[in-house]
Amino acid sequence: MKSKYSVILLLLIIAVTSLFSACGKDRWEEYYPVTRHSLWIDSVMRVNYLWNDELADEDDLTSSYFLNSVAFLSKVKYSADQVSYVDTAYSAPITDYGYELMSTQINDSAYMALITYIEPTSVSANAGLQRGEWIMKIDGEYITSARWSLLSDGDAHELMIGHYIAINLNEGDADEEEEQGAVIYDRMVNLPSAKGYYHNDLPVISVINDHVGYMLYTNIAEKNQLQIATASQTLSAGGITDMILDLRYAATGDVKGFQYLASIMAPSSALGGRLATVVFAESRHMDTSLPFLTASELENGVNLNLNTLYVLTSSSTIGPAEMLINCLKTVMNVVVVGEKTAGIGIACEPFYDPVSDQLLHLAACHVSDANDNADYVDTGITPDYIVDQYSPFEGILPFGNPQENLLAKALELIKN
Numbered sequence: 001m002k003s004k005y006s007v008i009l010l011l012l013i014i015a016v017t018s019l020f021s022a023c024g025k026d027r028w029e030e031y032y033p034v035t036r037h038s039l040w041i042d043s044v045m046r047v048n049y050l051w052n053d054e055l056a057d058e059d060d061l062t063s064s065y066f067l068n069s070v071a072f073l074s075k076v077k078y079s080a081d082q083v084s085y086v087d088t089a090y091s092a093p094i095t096d097y098g099y100e101l102m103s104t105q106i107n108d109s110a111y112m113a114l115i116t117y118i119e120p121t122s123v124s125a126n127a128g129l130q131r132g133e134w135i136m137k138i139d140g141e142y143i144t145s146a147r148w149s150l151l152s153d154g155d156a157h158e159l160m161i162g163h164y165i166a167i168n169l170n171e172g173d174a175d176e177e178e179e180q181g182a183v184i185y186d187r188m189v190n191l192p193s194a195k196g197y198y199h200n201d202l203p204v205i206s207v208i209n210d211h212v213g214y215m216l217y218t219n220i221a222e223k224n225q226l227q228i229a230t231a232s233q234t235l236s237a238g239g240i241t242d243m244i245l246d247l248r249y250a251a252t253g254d255v256k257g258f259q260y261l262a263s264i265m266a267p268s269s270a271l272g273g274r275l276a277t278v279v280f281a282e283s284r285h286m287d288t289s290l291p292f293l294t295a296s297e298l299e300n301g302v303n304l305n306l307n308t309l310y311v312l313t314s315s316s317t318i319g320p321a322e323m324l325i326n327c328l329k330t331v332m333n334v335v336v337v338g339e340k341t342a343g344i345g346i347a348c349e350p351f352y353d354p355v356s357d358q359l360l361h362l363a364a365c366h367v368s369d370a371n372d373n374a375d376y377v378d379t380g381i382t383p384d385y386i387v388d389q390y391s392p393f394e395g396i397l398p399f400g401n402p403q404e405n406l407l408a409k410a411l412e413l414i415k416n
Contacts, residue, residue, distance in 0.1 A: 042065070050364055052281050087361065092357075095154070112135060121200065123195050131398045132397045136160040136161065138151065138160075155193055165394065202218075203218070208400070209411070213240035220319075223257075265304060266303070271295055278365045280365045316342070317338075326381070327367070335413060338387055343381070347366075348363055390405070
């Protein structure tokens with residue numbers, strides 16, 4: 001039996017090899033249109049990948065080059081790599097409803113869906129849905145496990161929308177006071193069919209109570225520098241004295257994006273000084289010292305000259321967002337409010353392939369602070385003030401609302 005399998009394996013090897021060589025003829029050129037995307041990823045990784053010395057030899061990857069980009073990267077990347085990915089729809093819009101949901105079971109068979117995130121230009125936003133609202137029914141019926149998929153199928157639906165109210169029991173007896181609540185019907189909403197939209201990496205910028213700046217930022221990337229520059233102008237013109245940076249959804253980014261944002265938030269005295277230590281793959285022979293940008297290097301951006309920065313975090317806060325907190329602590333007071341972060345000390349670098357219109361986000365470097373410290377790696381950053389963003393339910397509100405759970409805590413700290 002064993003010899004039979006050995007023969008089959010030998011035949012498979014011969015078959016794959018014959019793809020590239022038949023009758024002594026090199027077949028690479030013939031198969032290049034099929035393998036080109038994976039060969040491009042391979043060539044970029046061999047120079048720029050943080051773990052390029054762990055990559056398999058090209059000869060051992062022959063059959064893998066026929067995989068699609070996502071499958072190829074998944075197969076060849078280092079086992080410890082949690083951040084590299086391929087954006088296969090880089091210039092194409094996202095087509096869905098544009099909301100994120102969290103389920104809550106209300107009885108043995110029915111659920112309600114809590115809206116936890118809304119994309120500003122999506123059909124859900126255009127329909128008037130808001131973070132913190134509840135979907136009670138869909139098309140006139142309760143949401144069961146079998147019907148949950150209707151909330152993401154892309155078709156038009158009628159939604160029953162409600163909001164949560166708290167009910168205090170045993171009122172007057174503080175020692176025995178217990179809070180319960182209920183979801184109360186608000187209105188019916190006609191949710192259109194899903195349509196394409198582009199993700200907004202900087203969905204909220206505002207000035208609260210005349211002097212507190214607030215900014216929700218989800219992708220600390222170089223491509224967003226113009227947006228950050230414009231936001232800094234708005235905040236500076238608003239005369240802010242305190243700043244709350246909401247990074248609870250900041251799960252992506254790159255080194256240049258991190259450098260630019262840090263230079264906007266830091267005290268002006270830090271500009272031009274050392275920001276971080278960056279360790280690239282040895283093959284790149286790159287400088288390991290990353291500076292704060294100078295005022296002139298910020299171009300249209302305005303340094304906010306902050307002494308204290310309040311940062312809102314969650315378990316989805318990873319990579320460049322964690323690096324920002326870690327590195328800014330060497331030059332200013334950083335107060336972290338929210339939930340423990342993921343503990344990823346690796347930054348990606350973007351590489352664009354115009355032929356396939358794909359963007360490769362490649363783990364490119366380790367980043368520590370100016371004193372070479374990165375003790376949050378693997379363990380995460382523990383907030384100075386631990387706050388559950390989903391409790392209480394009545395505090396799950398649109399981002400920028402002063403009563404929203406994490407923002408309310410930061411504003412309380414500023415006030416006191």
